[in-house]
Amino acid sequence: MPYPFVPERFPAALPPLRDGVDRVRHRVAIVGAGPVGYCVAIGLAVQGIDSVLIEADDSVCAGSRAICISRRSLEILDRLGALPGFLATGLPWTGGRSFYRDREVLRFTMPNDANQRLPPMLNLAQYHIEQILLERVREFGDRIDLRWQTRLTGIEPRADGVRARLATPLGDYALEADWLVATDGGRSVVRESLGLALAGTSYEGRYVIVDVALRSGRPTERLAFFDPPCNPGSTVLVHKQPQDVWRIDYQLRRDEDAEAAVRPENVLPRVESLLAMIGETADWAPIWISLYRANALTLERYRHGHVLFAGDAAHLVPIFGVRGANSGIDDADNLAWKLAAVLHGLATERLLDTYSEERVAAAKENLRQGAKSTEFMAPPSFAFEWMRTAVLGLAVRHESVRSLINPRQTLPIAYADSALSRAVESSADFVAGPAPGSVLSEAPLGPRASSLRGAGARDAYLTQLLGDHFTLLHFSKGGALPADLGGLDAEMRGLGIRWRTVVIDPATDEATAMLAARYDAARGASYLVRPDGHVLARWRRCTAQDVRLAVARVLDRIGAQGGSG
Numbered sequence: 001m002p003y004p005f006v007p008e009r010f011p012a013a014l015p016p017l018r019d020g021v022d023r024v025r026h027r028v029a030i031v032g033a034g035p036v037g038y039c040v041a042i043g044l045a046v047q048g049i050d051s052v053l054i055e056a057d058d059s060v061c062a063g064s065r066a067i068c069i070s071r072r073s074l075e076i077l078d079r080l081g082a083l084p085g086f087l088a089t090g091l092p093w094t095g096g097r098s099f100y101r102d103r104e105v106l107r108f109t110m111p112n113d114a115n116q117r118l119p120p121m122l123n124l125a126q127y128h129i130e131q132i133l134l135e136r137v138r139e140f141g142d143r144i145d146l147r148w149q150t151r152l153t154g155i156e157p158r159a160d161g162v163r164a165r166l167a168t169p170l171g172d173y174a175l176e177a178d179w180l181v182a183t184d185g186g187r188s189v190v191r192e193s194l195g196l197a198l199a200g201t202s203y204e205g206r207y208v209i210v211d212v213a214l215r216s217g218r219p220t221e222r223l224a225f226f227d228p229p230c231n232p233g234s235t236v237l238v239h240k241q242p243q244d245v246w247r248i249d250y251q252l253r254r255d256e257d258a259e260a261a262v263r264p265e266n267v268l269p270r271v272e273s274l275l276a277m278i279g280e281t282a283d284w285a286p287i288w289i290s291l292y293r294a295n296a297l298t299l300e301r302y303r304h305g306h307v308l309f310a311g312d313a314a315h316l317v318p319i320f321g322v323r324g325a326n327s328g329i330d331d332a333d334n335l336a337w338k339l340a341a342v343l344h345g346l347a348t349e350r351l352l353d354t355y356s357e358e359r360v361a362a363a364k365e366n367l368r369q370g371a372k373s374t375e376f377m378a379p380p381s382f383a384f385e386w387m388r389t390a391v392l393g394l395a396v397r398h399e400s401v402r403s404l405i406n407p408r409q410t411l412p413i414a415y416a417d418s419a420l421s422r423a424v425e426s427s428a429d430f431v432a433g434p435a436p437g438s439v440l441s442e443a444p445l446g447p448r449a450s451s452l453r454g455a456g457a458r459d460a461y462l463t464q465l466l467g468d469h470f471t472l473l474h475f476s477k478g479g480a481l482p483a484d485l486g487g488l489d490a491e492m493r494g495l496g497i498r499w500r501t502v503v504i505d506p507a508t509d510e511a512t513a514m515l516a517a518r519y520d521a522a523r524g525a526s527y528l529v530r531p532d533g534h535v536l537a538r539w540r541r542c543t544a545q546d547v548r549l550a551v552a553r554v555l556d557r558i559g560a561q562g563g564s565g
């Protein structure tokens, strides 16, 4: 049975060539139109930078890959102008249940409260993710030159850019670009071409990934079954996807033959007995079967001269904890504004080293968490298995142990130690609110949001104040903005720096009072936020000169170590 989604197929095309080389020298070439490549292209376009996006296939991806998109990713996708499609298609969820044999041992809820505008997690298949992003790409017209059926076969790095060799069914050609972003996935040809290798851990445990068509009124939640009666000794995960598609992942025993394990005659009885166990009796049909093995690997640096790595080309994160596509979307968000600032002549290339520094640190945290999840979901040794059995057994009776089973869902990662967070001196006396390097914690702006100076008619939540710009959030009783801060909007825009100042009066209503309390800003304060939503600095009292200096330090990285390989 096919998926209820039929992808559009796109033809190959050749650009005008001179001596086998694309006549146009591009500012940015992005290799790989997966979720991350799309987000880089859209992020650059939003910042006014054109790119060429090279894709080997003739359509969005096929089969079952990412399905869980986090709130942080949704916030980024909102800034990229792609959120409506995600909310219209995806299934939001807030928690799940875990079972040991036939007993429920955990009911968990992801961080969620009345301050949020977006669900903690949204389920939709990766082909939907890519299709929605593709539609957004199309809205930019010629700004994003998407070339289907164009496979990168190698690159030659140069001092001022990169030459890429491309193969298409219509013939081969070369293309030159000032910068090349490698988003060509786990088997990156760019990585191989530069002789780079991912380092880390590859796990032995194997999972069968099965998508089935099944009509069911069951709610969207994550179900995990450890050693279930339907598949003793295994771990089974169940997720609902849109359009009556269900994803079932189950672990293979160590002695099982992988090739035989994915044959329908071996898969279907296991799925049937799982569905029977959970009381699903309606007709169902398999759509997709594949095998998955977890990797926890990363490059040590994501900038190599004029080549920048993002997404699976840069790191491979185990699927348990859903950090693969989600962390790649965060890479794209971090990279796009920095690369745009360099290309607009606002920042030195050294800003791109902070992309590498921040996202490698994030990848290492994701790998750490992903490794812990993997060790629990697919114990790599007898010792891990023994420990897991002990925890699950105890969890049946002891509530205090249950937190150990709680899956590590992806959370926004703070860049607390990054050169950018350290480059600017913040006031040290804040007792609440996001510290430099952290992302803004969400808050409603209240019924009078549109009366806040600098807010727009559709800004109902704090993260909606963000965009393709730096944002200065100034909290002040009475809504007054000191004269010198009032001139910053015009001054920054005059320099070509995208900017927005918003004044929040804590006395406006209950919502702004709560927001100010959560940001320790009831007595007044200013938060300077980067275009990717991370706090750059915060001050109890600041002058325009403090802000100017902070921005100059970021764009020029004054005082930080420069250079890259």
Ligand SMILES: Cc1cc2nc3c(=O)[nH]c(=O)nc-3n(C[C@H](O)[C@H](O)[C@H](O)COP(=O)(O)OP(=O)(O)OC[C@H]3O[C@@H](n4cnc5c(N)ncnc54)[C@H](O)[C@@H]3O)c2cc1C
Pocket: 031, 032, 033, 034, 035, 036, 037, 054, 055, 056, 057, 061, 064, 065, 066, 067, 068, 069, 126, 150, 151, 152, 153, 183, 184, 185, 186, 187, 188, 189, 209, 292, 310, 311, 312, 313, 319, 322, 323, 324, 325, 326, 327, 328
């Ligand atoms: C079973 C499974 C479940 C997963 N579940 C989740 C989840 O729930 N949440 C989550 O966040 N992540 C999940 N992931 C991980 C997620 O799928 C990946 O992290 C994500 O696809 C990475 O996106 P990317 O754009 O970096 O790479 P890819 O999606 O791999 O895209 C790379 C693109 O580059 C193209 N390409 C490759 N080589 C070339 C070349 N030489 N020239 C031109 N184009 C090229 C490819 O055709 C492809 O379109 C899951 C993965 C698997 C396998």
